[in-house]
Amino acid sequence: MSTKPPEARESIGLSPKPTSVRLSIEERWTEVAPTGFWLAAALLLSVGLALCHSPLTPLPGVVTMLLIPGAAVMSALRTRPANIPGRLVLAVCLSMAVIMIVGGVASLLGPRVGLAHPLNVLPESLIWAVLAILMLALCAVKYSDPATWIFEGLRTTQVYGALASGLLVVLSILGAAQLNHSGNNHLAVFATTLDVVVLLAGIAGGWRRTSQWPLNSLLYFASLAILLSTSLRGAHLYGWDVQHEFAVASTTLRAGVWVVPANHDAYASMLSLTVLPAILHSLVKLRLLAFFQLVVPAIVALIPLAVFTTIRGVPRWITSGRSSPRPGLAFAVVVALIVSSVAFAAELTSITRQAMALTIMAALVLVIIDRTISKRPAQIVVGLLLVTISFTHYTTSYLMAAILLCAWPLSLMWSRGMLGTPRDKMVRHRRDMQSRSIISGTLVGVALVAAFGWNLGITRNNALTNPIGAVTAKGLGFTTSTLAKSISLNQFERLFVRELKITDSWIRPVPNSSSVHLVAAPFLKSPGVVPSLSSWWDELSYLTIESLWFLLGIALLYGLFRLGRRRSYEYSSDLVGLGGAGLVLGGVLRFSGTFAAYFDPDRAAIVAAILLAAPLTLFLDDVVSSLYEVSNLHRDRVRRALLGATTLVVAVLIVGVTGLGDLFFGGEAPGSVTARDVQAEEFTVSTPELATAMWLRGNVKFPNVVQTDFLGQVILLSEPGSYGLLPEIVPPDVDRGAYIYLSTLNLAGDLTQEQIPEGPYQISNRSTIGFFNRDFYVVYSTGVTRVYH
Amino acid sequence: MPRIVGFNSGRPLFALLTIVLLFAFTPISHVLLRSVNGSFAPDPYSSLALETPTGATVGFLAGEPVPVQLSNQTGHTETYHWSATQNGALVSLGEDTLGSGRSSTVLVPSRGAVVGRLRIALTGTDIFVTVPIRSS
Numbered sequence: 001m002s003t004k005p006p007e008a009r010e011s012i013g014l015s016p017k018p019t020s021v022r023l024s025i026e027e028r029w030t031e032v033a034p035t036g037f038w039l040a041a042a043l044l045l046s047v048g049l050a051l052c053h054s055p056l057t058p059l060p061g062v063v064t065m066l067l068i069p070g071a072a073v074m075s076a077l078r079t080r081p082a083n084i085p086g087r088l089v090l091a092v093c094l095s096m097a098v099i100m101i102v103g104g105v106a107s108l109l110g111p112r113v114g115l116a117h118p119l120n121v122l123p124e125s126l127i128w129a130v131l132a133i134l135m136l137a138l139c140a141v142k143y144s145d146p147a148t149w150i151f152e153g154l155r156t157t158q159v160y161g162a163l164a165s166g167l168l169v170v171l172s173i174l175g176a177a178q179l180n181h182s183g184n185n186h187l188a189v190f191a192t193t194l195d196v197v198v199l200l201a202g203i204a205g206g207w208r209r210t211s212q213w214p215l216n217s218l219l220y221f222a223s224l225a226i227l228l229s230t231s232l233r234g235a236h237l238y239g240w241d242v243q244h245e246f247a248v249a250s251t252t253l254r255a256g257v258w259v260v261p262a263n264h265d266a267y268a269s270m271l272s273l274t275v276l277p278a279i280l281h282s283l284v285k286l287r288l289l290a291f292f293q294l295v296v297p298a299i300v301a302l303i304p305l306a307v308f309t310t311i312r313g314v315p316r317w318i319t320s321g322r323s324s325p326r327p328g329l330a331f332a333v334v335v336a337l338i339v340s341s342v343a344f345a346a347e348l349t350s351i352t353r354q355a356m357a358l359t360i361m362a363a364l365v366l367v368i369i370d371r372t373i374s375k376r377p378a379q380i381v382v383g384l385l386l387v388t389i390s391f392t393h394y395t396t397s398y399l400m401a402a403i404l405l406c407a408w409p410l411s412l413m414w415s416r417g418m419l420g421t422p423r424d425k426m427v428r429h430r431r432d433m434q435s436r437s438i439i440s441g442t443l444v445g446v447a448l449v450a451a452f453g454w455n456l457g458i459t460r461n462n463a464l465t466n467p468i469g470a471v472t473a474k475g476l477g478f479t480t481s482t483l484a485k486s487i488s489l490n491q492f493e494r495l496f497v498r499e500l501k502i503t504d505s506w507i508r509p510v511p512n513s514s515s516v517h518l519v520a521a522p523f524l525k526s527p528g529v530v531p532s533l534s535s536w537w538d539e540l541s542y543l544t545i546e547s548l549w550f551l552l553g554i555a556l557l558y559g560l561f562r563l564g565r566r567r568s569y570e571y572s573s574d575l576v577g578l579g580g581a582g583l584v585l586g587g588v589l590r591f592s593g594t595f596a597a598y599f600d601p602d603r604a605a606i607v608a609a610i611l612l613a614a615p616l617t618l619f620l621d622d623v624v625s626s627l628y629e630v631s632n633l634h635r636d637r638v639r640r641a642l643l644g645a646t647t648l649v650v651a652v653l654i655v656g657v658t659g660l661g662d663l664f665f666g667g668e669a670p671g672s673v674t675a676r677d678v679q680a681e682e683f684t685v686s687t688p689e690l691a692t693a694m695w696l697r698g699n700v701k702f703p704n705v706v707q708t709d710f711l712g713q714v715i716l717l718s719e720p721g722s723y724g725l726l727p728e729i730v731p732p733d734v735d736r737g738a739y740i741y742l743s744t745l746n747l748a749g750d751l752t753q754e755q756i757p758e759g760p761y762q763i764s765n766r767s768t769i770g771f772f773n774r775d776f777y778v779v780y781s782t783g784v785t786r787v788y789h
Numbered sequence: 790m791p792r793i794v795g796f797n798s799g800r801p802l803f804a805l806l807t808i809v810l811l812f813a814f815t816p817i818s819h820v821l822l823r824s825v826n827g828s829f830a831p832d833p834y835s836s837l838a839l840e841t842p843t844g845a846t847v848g849f850l851a852g853e854p855v856p857v858q859l860s861n862q863t864g865h866t867e868t869y870h871w872s873a874t875q876n877g878a879l880v881s882l883g884e885d886t887l888g889s890g891r892s893s894t895v896l897v898p899s900r901g902a903v904v905g906r907l908r909i910a911l912t913g914t915d916i917f918v919t920v921p922i923r924s925s
Contacts, residue, residue: 041804045808045811048812049811049812052812052815053815054811054812054814054815055814055815055818056811056814056815059811060811156803159803163806170821174821174822174825174827175825175827176827177822177825177827177828177829178825178826178827179827180827180828180829181826181827181828182826182827184826187825187827232829235831235832686832687831687832687833687834687862688832688834688836691834691836691862695836695838699838699842700842737846739842776845777845777906777918777919777920777921778917778918778919779838779839779842779844779845779918780836780837780838780839780842780918781836781837781838781915781916781917781918782834782835782836782916783834783835783914783915783916784834784915787842789842789843789845789846
């Protein structure tokens with residue numbers, strides 16, 4: 001890129017390089033003054049806020065740490081996406097990469113040179129001070145300022161648009177605070193409704209190709225508001241996996257060093273859960289809880305932004321006969337596929353390792369498709385991101401290796417005309433335009449080495465053990481159900497006792513416990529305003545979600561067989577490879593009952609969505625344009641009909657996923673909009689529950705065992721002790737020497753949930769408190785929680 | 790339209806706005822949270838625990854004091870009234886005042902208790918522990 005003439009550099013968004021051969025030292029340092037000023041301002045602001053005891057003390061530091069290192073990498077490589085949102089996404093992902101690599105290296109080398117706790121405040125401050133000076137020096141030599149590199153061209157309207165959109169986030173935070181404190185969901189419902197309205201309005205506002213709506217700001221902040229309404233629920237973290245992630249992060253923080261886990265724990269092998277929060281804590285005083293509740297959602301909200309940036313432009317290789325898609329249409333695709341996916345709204349804030357990995361993956365796809373990034377820097381950045389994914393989330397790294405392994409031969413077949421594409425035209429086109437295909441054998445190699453090297457070679461973690469064992473034993477299980485099944489309580493009890501006699505034969509039951517039988521209890525649900533339409537709504541939501549898969553398949557086939565065959569310059573090998581791989585992998589994970597036990601199909605759907613969003617947008621944009629052309633006389637009427645239909649489909653999806661549909665038609669609404677339904681009860685943790693978990697950690701030691709119901713274990717994962725944990729309290733299977741933890745749901749809600757280990761059967765029953773009162777003693781109590789022994 | 794290119798134009802106003810928002814955040818957030826009756830503060834609670842959990846399996850001799858740990862996390866100083874009962878009959882009672890965030894060990898007298906289950910509870914709450922009483 002540096003060999004291009006100044007005019008050419010400017011045309012692709014680069015600042016003109018000075019023509020003088022030798023630059024003075026002063027000139028070079030002046031060039032990096034904005035970044036120097038940024039660092040000094042962040043430091044001063046942090047000190048000032050700390051002196052005021054402001055809760056925002058870590059904010060300047062966090063923003064700096066998540067932008068500047070990545071910006072420096074981009075600046076050093078002299079590469080960047082075409083527009084500012086894309087640059088921000090890539091800067092954050094590369095910053096995460098830099099932080100994790102620096103922390104990982106410090107942890108591995110530190111103890112060998114006498115630095116026992118390299119992640120503590122002093123060593124980290126020194127390391128990053130030195131790195132900051134080196135970075136500035138390097139950028140001065142390169143005559144490229146990192147901050148300017150990513151913010152160049154920023155308009156004041158964009159800044160104020162972002163500030164105004166930030167009101168959505170403020171409302172969402174206040175809604176969560178109200179729901180937490182009083183159980184009143186009025187503001188939470190209003191904030192969520194506003195997010196939905198804003199997202200739908202964005203479709204209409206951006207429908208014309210010339211639209212100037214601040215769609216990037218609206219998309220990012222509405223997405224962030226939706227994520228925060230979930231992540232801020234309760235007095236601790238909301239959700240399941242995130243509790244274990246918190247425990248892992250907290251252990252690293254206390255140790256001041258990351259070590260390869262001796263027990264091969266996959267969570268503890270991830271630098272995203274260990275080194276990243278530990279360094280942010282040491283450097284900028286970011287509390288661990290704030291990392292999971294605020295910083296991770298802020299990172300995850302970049303996923304829709306990354307995909308939107310990716311699909312708004314014309315992909316690389318496609319050069320002729322196509323204008324960029326309607327912004328509103330691209331916006332609708334992103335809202336439908338990403339923001340409205342079950343995984344995004346309800347799960348990703350609770351599975352932060354995957355959430356961060358998916359953000360990096362979205363940035364990776366952005367780099368592959370962005371036509372303004374040259375081939376070689378793009379491949380370097382993609383390689384770097386692939387390596388980063390390997391220590392961010394094990395499953396995503398295996399998935400990326402599989403995706404590229406599948407995408408590469410597909411793209412090769414496409415390029416060589418083996419998919420029915422006219423090879424001679426493509427060769428001519430490639431020669432004319434210079435080949436821009438990014439996916440290569442080298443990148444496939446990097447993906448494989450990174451995934452298997454880190455997870456099986458270096459950390460030897462156990463992430464693959466169970467899925468491989470299950471696939472070996474059961475096959476892919478395409479005919480098995482992925483849903484939890486309901487059976488009668490009698491059947492459940494018999495099955496449960498039989499199962500546990502095999503798996504936990506050490507249990508010494510309490511005498512006469514088999515005479516205590518379970519009594520069924522319904523799951524807590526919202527009654528709804530028009531419950532009579534509940535089944536109709538469920539069916540409509542289900543059909544709309546499933547029809548997206550159909551649409552994705554059609555879009556890929558359209559690209560392959562219509563665009564590719566007739567006008568090869570309108571499609572590309574990378575789109576074919578990524579799209580094909582996404583559809584195959586998404587399909588396998590969506591329909592495999594075996595994999596579903598280890599990798600939620602909803603989370604697989606979002607992976608497929610990231611890969612297929614560009615082909616889908618190309619397809620829909622062509623459909624819209626064709627309909628306009630066909631009905632030239634009734635253009636306005638067609639426009640209104642298309643816009644209405646698109647908005648309606650997206651509305652069904654987003655209303656369903658945010659829980660507004662459950663509140664209106666009746667159902668199990670998520671904790672973000674209610675304090676009463678089963679999901680809120682399941683995943684919201686109160687302070688007394690956290691205190692009980694901490695008491696158990698401090699007072700119950702190995703070889704003692706703690707038993708609790710299936711949901712009671714949620715908080716125990718956050719504060720794990722040396723004790724054994726058995727997540728069931730069906731009376732005949734309660735050990736007489738065990739400690740029994742009863743949660744608020746068990747006591748105040750009089751509700752217990754049980755699940756057969758590794759099985760699809762789940763029941764809800766009345767709590768058997770009488771049994772515990774009779775046969776055990778209460779050793780700890782907060783009024784809303786209890787521990788029996 | 791003014792442009793922020795390299796942070797030159799528009800910088801002073803933006804910087805000023807950022808600084809004002811950052812430093813005014815604490816009072817503004819307090820006002821906003823109060824106005825919607827919302828809070829992210831920890832839920833207040835009190836707890837009662839056996840000093841030694843294994844006491845529930847070993848038991849206590851009748852007449853032997855039962856050590857329990859009382860903890861106050863209510864956010865304010867609290868005077869606790871506790872009572873030890875057996876089958877509804879009062880065995881002993883007392884009170885203890887604790888500052889917020891403080892814990893103390895209370896030795897609950899069990900003189901007069903008989904073999905069976907002794908319930909030690911904080912009056913007016915559902916907070917209690919139970920221990921087995923053995924014959925002396």
